[in-house]
Amino acid sequence: MPDCPYTLPGATGDWEVVVGLEVHAQVASKAKLFSGASAEYGAAPNSHVSLVDAAMPGMLPVINKFCVEQAIRTGLGLKAQINLWSRFDRKNYFYPDLPQGYQISQFKDPIVGEGEIVVELDDGETITVGIERLHLEQDAGKSIHDLDPKATYVDLNRSGVALMEIVSKPDLRSPQQAAAYVRKLRSIVRYLGTCDGNMAQGSMRADVNVSVCRPGAYEKYKAKGDFSHLGTRCEIKNVNSQRFVALAVEVEARRQIAILEDGGRIDQETRLLDTVKGETRSMRSKEEAHDYRYFPDPDLLPLEFEQAWVDEIKKTLPELPDEKRKRFVAELGLSDYDAGVLTADKERADFFEAVADGRDPKLAANWVSQELFGALNKADKDLSDSPVSTAQLGKLIDLIGDDTISGKIAKDVFAKMFETGDDPAAIVEREGLTQITDTGAIEAIIDALIADNPKQVEQVKEKPKALGWFVGQVMQQTQGKANPGAVNKLLKEKLGL
């Protein structure tokens, strides 16, 4: 058992944190979970609302098979138990953005049971995080409180959209681990294509459960699964970025420790993160907690399917980040670090593989992860907004490979590509950057140099390192376009080195 990676010192001794996450991932489906209405984001308010979504009298839910398939795919990607029999329950509470007066969810019998994922941390270490379950449920609509001082507006476009709630075990021990877990989970669902992982649009959001305990308590909990060794937890609702997940863990842990150190008690409650003030605020206490009166939804039959269907879905699973990373190391000869960077996100991996197709993988990895990612990072751009396409970057590498330009010139060309989005060949042509490989032209320059600089010729014969001066001169006279290999070779010949 490794030491706890994160301890917070208190006046009465050290504290550790224990974190579990409930991540809500919107199923990448065109239609909602129980109605045929569109699940598209960003439409005009209340334009994607069916009679079922608005809970008109007599309307009934019918399960969307595609959403079930995505839940199974995700379960398989989490290496989890797929339950061939599961059931939908109603979670009852009143709110204007919940037209039915209940959310259809899975309470006792979820479609996916226990699984696990391997999470890479920033320091290169990995941890294995247990998945407790994954279940399907409906999203609620959206209440808009700030359009009118007195009224609340309701947009039901989201009402009934399919969500997967993915519940981790309390296996996370630091803010960084919690953030890294979300990053990895996001990566997996994006590889699988079951959720677009867009946290800014709310396609993925996390409820963060935080408690604190003394060193040693967590190990006791782990030994027998006895939760009484852990502290009382609070749930921070609807955290919508990896950074805020880490922030939520940290500030909530500090809040709880301060209370405990003062001799107080933690009340189990639901809290909200104020990202501006960097604190959590009480939303409702346990006493105010809803009694959701869960019971099996009598409008729906139990969700049953054959193992054969699961097997079929399994065959269509893409290569997931862990496997891809291993393959990049074993088959492409990339460093583990580069492989990790390139596989962290499906988009990155796809980009790299397109660039590397038919080319030197190490060179491709270098250009993608160093040059392109570096430039994107500097410009604060996402890969999806990259001004340089896979074909263009590939062509640039080809221009180096066929000696049209040198690696050094290539960096300048790349900078111009990034700036203009132009093809590398066009830039090279326009700027006259084609490498001089005509040995005759280079020879003439070298001959003139030797003739004009007898002193330097003397020196270099004693100190071969001084050859650099000649190389520099040739490059200067050719505006860097001379092939460095050819220059070196010819100089050595002519100077008799």
Place this chain on the structure above:
Amino acid sequence: MTALTDLTLAAAKAKLTAKDISAKELTQAHLAAVAGARSLNAFTTETPDKALAMAEASDARLAKGEGGLLEGVPLAIKDLFCTRDVESTACSNILKGFKPRYESTVTQNLWDAGAVMLGKTSMDEFAMGSSNETACGGPVTNPWRRQGSNSALVPGGSSGGSATAVAARLALGATATDTGGSIRQPAAFTGTVGVKPTYGRCSRWGIVAFASSLDQAGPIARTVEDAALMLTAMAGHDPKDSTSLPLATPDFAAACGTSIKGLKIGVPREYRVDGMPDEIESLWRTGIAWAKDAGAEIVEVSLPLTKYALPTYYIIAPAEASSNLARYDGMRFGVRVDGDGLTGTYEDTRAAGFGPEVQRRILIGTYVLSAGYYDAYYLKAQKVRRKIRDDFDQAFTQVDALLTPTTPTAAFAAGEKSDDPLAMYLNDSFTVTANLAGLPGISIPAALDGDGLPLGLQVIAPALAEERMFAVASALEKAAAFDARPDVWWAG
């Protein structure tokens, strides 16, 4: 010549096909009867213009030798069914003014078969009641009265308006729904035939939900054959209802009149309850004799959990109702009463919109699903429900159908039980079991009691054995030769 309103549905159908009568004149006769019977309060909404337009369209089809199974047949529709552009309120204030933009699957099936809509019939609010006294538009009066008495009797419920419309010859048939007996009990109280089919035969889509796992639509008509014709048109698989059975619908009318010789008819001993009137007991014996005469073998069977059926029902049905009725929150349709903040608006809206019986059931349902009570009530009730189903499965290994009285009493007086919910609930003692087990049941008028009021016999069949149920019911109907009808005291 028989008045057009006295025709059976089957006879009217034959006359329409033969062009002896037109759909328009048949409809006009019924519209006149409806208008003349307003004192019964059977209808909440009359749709004469719609009816005439539909009748004319039927006549056009009939003229071309076309037409569906119920072409030109005027029907009444229980207000629980959503009907496009026609107020559909489940007889609740909370849905006052609600005109759906959609048509329930069952009514759409009827219109597709050529039926004509006369209007919407009254019912207990949200189908919760056994006397039609909880309707927001006031009680419905049973066309039948005790001999020598002018005091009003209830028509039963919750489909009291539909049963009354059929018994008073205001419609050839009516749609109804049955969650614990709401078709069969009013049929028994009004001398009509009421059928609750197997759970899943009729789509629930577009029917205001009361208790989803128990609700089933079915017909009320004046003969077994008429009810069979209607059910044939109403039933069928509907992909919009996940609990609808993906099965073809048999020709139920063809099963009527087929021999029941050699069938084993079970008589469940637990249905002989304490305090049951002698008349009910003797009616039952008579029914048994009729079945024997028709060649059936009578077998006494046991359904040991019968006494737990009513309490089980009164946990499961309110539990589901408490959740199903949550959508009536004043936010999107129906009535809203603005109160203090959101919670105040919810409270005021629902307090004003729901009547006392509905509120009572929501409270019961909320209670039995609450944390700490769920296991003791709801979960236990579900277990008992499964055992009740097992009881029936066991009985049906020995017999082909069951014969019981439909109700423990004849129709009672208005107001007699409305202050005593438990006494009211006992009305469903013989009918709730079929709902809990999902089985088809039919009530047929069998005799008059000493006061001259109709009494019903019930046939319960195994799931999907409606054809056998219709065969037994029509054999009993033939033997009973029930031709009594209420005096028309209400007209004009």
